[in-house]
Amino acid sequence: AAAEKGGYPWFMLKEIAEQPQAIADTLLGRLGRYGELVLDEVRLSDDDLRVVDKVFVVACGTAYHAGLIAKYAIEHWTRLPVEVEVASEFRYRDPVLDRSTLVVVISQSGETMDTLMALRHAKEQSARVLAICNANGSTIPRESDAVLYTHAGPEVAVASTKGFLTQLVACYLVGLFLAQVRGIKYEDEISSIVADLRTLPEKVATVLEQMEPVRELGRSLADADRMLFLGRHVSFPVALEGALKLKELAYIHAEGFAAGELKHGPIAVIEEGTPVIVVVPPRARELLHGKVVSNIQEVRARGARTIVIAEEGDEDVVAYADHVIRVPRTPTLLAPVVTTVPLQVLACEIADTRGLDVDQPRNLAKSVTVE
Numbered sequence: 303a304a305a306e307k308g309g310y311p312w313f314m315l316k317e318i319a320e321q322p323q324a325i326a327d328t329l330l331g332r333l334g335r336y337g338e339l340v341l342d343e344v345r346l347s348d349d350d351l352r353v354v355d356k357v358f359v360v361a362c363g364t365a366y367h368a369g370l371i372a373k374y375a376i377e378h379w380t381r382l383p384v385e386v387e388v389a390s391e392f393r394y395r396d397p398v399l400d401r402s403t404l405v406v407v408i409s410q411s412g413e414t415m416d417t418l419m420a421l422r423h424a425k426e427q428s429a430r431v432l433a434i435c436n437a438n439g440s441t442i443p444r445e446s447d448a449v450l451y452t453h454a455g456p457e458v459a460v461a462s463t464k465g466f467l468t469q470l471v472a473c474y475l476v477g478l479f480l481a482q483v484r485g486i487k488y489e490d491e492i493s494s495i496v497a498d499l500r501t502l503p504e505k506v507a508t509v510l511e512q513m514e515p516v517r518e519l520g521r522s523l524a525d526a527d528r529m530l531f532l533g534r535h536v537s538f539p540v541a542l543e544g545a546l547k548l549k550e551l552a553y554i555h556a557e558g559f560a561a562g563e564l565k566h567g568p569i570a571v572i573e574e575g576t577p578v579i580v581v582v583p584p585r586a587r588e589l590l591h592g593k594v595v596s597n598i599q600e601v602r603a604r605g606a607r608t609i610v611i612a613e614e615g616d617e618d619v620v621a622y623a624d625h626v627i628r629v630p631r632t633p634t635l636l637a638p639v640v641t642t643v644p645l646q647v648l649a650c651e652i653a654d655t656r657g658l659d660v661d662q663p664r665n666l667a668k669s670v671t672v673e
């Protein structure tokens with residue numbers, strides 16, 4: 303069994319370590335020589351894609367968080383309205399769909415029943431369905447009009463890690479491809495984002511090299527009874543994902559919030575010593591950055607133990623942070639690919655310290671094939 307895990311004590315640790323390669327595999331063959339997107343495998347004609355006037359992203363669990371991040375990128379790059387919804391709610395709501403709606407379903411396993419039922423509902427309403435999926439030949443891609451495989455390799459641990467990062471990368475590819483086909487963005491803008499995408503495997507590798515202090519921090523947090531995660535913009539879904547990982551693996555109650563909502567409620571639960579993890583936007587986003595730095599200050603003033611994820615060279619956070627976790631500088635929309643990694647490692651280490659089964663948490667299944 304140790305050999306299967308490639309020398310790691312848990313599949314999850316092995317899968318976390320595989321993320322740079324997994325991202326490279328998601329990008330492989332899809333970026334052209336001139337920085338254009340090459341997605342011939344997506345069997346939707348350019349005409350089909352040109353008539354799209356609205357995008358839905360539908361998924362469950364961690365894949366849903368990938369969808370929330372995709373919304374920021376796809377709307378920004380294509381100027382198409384994007385809605386994101388958990389699959390179990392989507393079809394019971396009678397969503398407005400027609401043949402000019404593109405429904406992107408995201409599923410690592412390709413077998414999640416809620417997502418499958420949502421996709422069938424979308425097809426009945428004659429929407430076009432594009433699947434982002436990891437498991438080759440699974441049910442969801444077979445029933446979709448088109449599929450973009452993430453090629454992350456088998457994911458065994460119940461909590462998704464490389465599945466999630468590669469879903470993000472696939473979402474970026476879809477957003478840029480839509481922008482390219484629809485002629486919304488200039489070629490040089492697309493090629494500059496493509497150049498940024500190519501640097502992601504190396505950036506994630508850099509984050510992974512610096513995880514020892516995060517593991518140590520994890521051990522010191524093992525008897526926390528709750529934690530808050532805060533972020534804004536694309537870091538808000540990252541906060542949700544960090545909280546989900548902690549709940550799934552460590553059974554610690556955790557919630558993710560949009561940092562701007564702090565004053566509208568969550569700040570009331572902060573007590574002396576409550577761990578609060580804050581995902582800080584790049585300094586280049588001056589306004590957002592400044593606001594999040596004041597949020598750190600606010601929770602610290604109320605006794606929180608502040609754990610801050612910030613880019614290299616961001617000195618503004620130092621005064622209010624009990625712990626700083628550094629990530630390489632990354633353009634805002636792509637930053638979730640790097641900022642999520644320490645949250646995965648943290649949840650894994652906390653669960654391990656608590657003596658829990660990291661790969662098979664209680665009550666959870668890798669793939670939920672019932673509604």
Ligand code: G6P
Nearest residue numbers: 363364365409410411414462667
């Ligand atoms: C289950 C797993 C989650 C996963 C979700 C969606 O609940 O425990 O880790 O995010 O299903 O899975 P999918 O295979 O559709 O991405």
